[in-house]
Amino acid sequence: MKILIAGGFGAGKTTMVGSVSEITPLSTEEVMTEASMGVDDLGGVEDKTTTTVALDFGRITVNERVVLYLFGTPGQGRFWFMWDELADGALGAVVLADTRRLDTCFPSVDFFENRDVPFVVAVNRFDGAYPHTLEAVRDAIDVGEEVPVMMTDARDRESSKRVLLTLVDHVMRRRSPALST
Numbered sequence: 001m002k003i004l005i006a007g008g009f010g011a012g013k014t015t016m017v018g019s020v021s022e023i024t025p026l027s028t029e030e031v032m033t034e035a036s037m038g039v040d041d042l043g044g045v046e047d048k049t050t051t052t053v054a055l056d057f058g059r060i061t062v063n064e065r066v067v068l069y070l071f072g073t074p075g076q077g078r079f080w081f082m083w084d085e086l087a088d089g090a091l092g093a094v095v096l097a098d099t100r101r102l103d104t105c106f107p108s109v110d111f112f113e114n115r116d117v118p119f120v121v122a123v124n125r126f127d128g129a130y131p132h133t134l135e136a137v138r139d140a141i142d143v144g145e146e147v148p149v150m151m152t153d154a155r156d157r158e159s160s161k162r163v164l165l166t167l168v169d170h171v172m173r174r175r176s177p178a179l180s181t
Helices: 013-020 077-087 099-114 134-141 157-175
Strands: 002-007 026-031 050-063 066-072 092-097 119-124 149-152
Touching (some): 002 099, 013 066, 077 099, 092 099, 119 134
Parallel strands (some): 092 119
16 A cells, blocks of 8 residues: 655655665655755754655555555655645655744645545644644644544654554545444
């Protein structure tokens, strides 16, 4: 099953793929150069020195019948042209939200809503971020009650696994409404 890990620049996509993957993840992280100055918004992530320029890829086996192939999307708008290709055949998506810069997850939410791709919102915990309630985040990003919104720590394998299992459950319930009773 193909799963996308999306969100804004610096939201933790590469970190999540790396924390949960049972294989050494493929990562296209590159050092940021002067060419990105004035193009990439570093507000709230001023210490960030690398960026994903294509995708991240990892894999996790849930059981003998279910294997998740994880594709981390690039976060900057200049790389969004790749999202349609990455989304082709995806079962669903995780939208990582950073409450220090919540507006950076809006394009991901819009992308999946417009293509009717099931998704969950995972609020990544960052040191120094003001703690918001999940309902406040849900209201701010304007997603309905049917979209799971949860806290996560993308650095933590178990936390990342919970997000992925919530997504799989969400997808199954959307496909088979009888499961939600």
